[in-house]
Amino acid sequence: MSGVLTAPIPLPGMDTPEDPTTPPVGAVSDAVRQIVVAGKPDPMPRARFNRQTGFAYTPKDARLKKGAFTDAWLEAGHGMFDRDTPLRCEVEATFPRPASHFGTGKNAGLLKDRFVSARPGGGQNGGDVDNLAKLPIDALEGIAFGNDSQIAELTVVKRYVRPGEVPFTRIALAPIDP
Numbered sequence: 001m002s003g004v005l006t007a008p009i010p011l012p013g014m015d016t017p018e019d020p021t022t023p024p025v026g027a028v029s030d031a032v033r034q035i036v037v038a039g040k041p042d043p044m045p046r047a048r049f050n051r052q053t054g055f056a057y058t059p060k061d062a063r064l065k066k067g068a069f070t071d072a073w074l075e076a077g078h079g080m081f082d083r084d085t086p087l088r089c090e091v092e093a094t095f096p097r098p099a100s101h102f103g104t105g106k107n108a109g110l111l112k113d114r115f116v117s118a119r120p121g122g123g124q125n126g127g128d129v130d131n132l133a134k135l136p137i138d139a140l141e142g143i144a145f146g147n148d149s150q151i152a153e154l155t156v157v158k159r160y161v162r163p164g165e166v167p168f169t170r171i172a173l174a175p176i177d178p
Contacts, residue, residue: 044138
């Protein structure tokens with residue numbers, strides 16, 4: 001993943017809260033701190049086990065991918081939430097559409113009707129939503145919040161890019177009012 005986007009991207013359908021006193025998760029307000037990292041989203045890889053030493057370790061590529069989120073948070077100038085503050089977290093992972101979603105010949109570049117509402121699955125375009133959220137959350141632990149146990153609400157959205165978008169991962173954090 002490379003590059004940092006800073007424009008807030010509220011999620012569709014999340015702009016009207018059921019309870020008018022609670023701001024929607026997708027809304028961007030002064031209390032919300034968010035970053036957007038450009039590039040295809042990556043799930044958190046499983047820890048590896050070294051048979052010689054008996055220790056588990058995080059693969060090097062995971063450490064590099066975490067660094068993109070850490071760097072983006074610091075570049076955005078976001079501080080750390082107070083350790084006693086429960087947080088709401090939203091992760092949005094957008095994937096490029098596979099070529100099979102588009103027509104060929106005279107329909108080249110046109111999205112096939114049957115794929116309009118498609119969501120990324122496993123394999124090349126996906127990963128489990130919990131692993132997609134784990135990478136940025138782990139990356140921001142100790143930088144944006146003291147411990148991931150502060151996250152009391154988590155929303156993860158996995159979707160394909162819209163026309164004109166590039167793949168990205170967005171993470172937004174906001175304090176939950178008592």
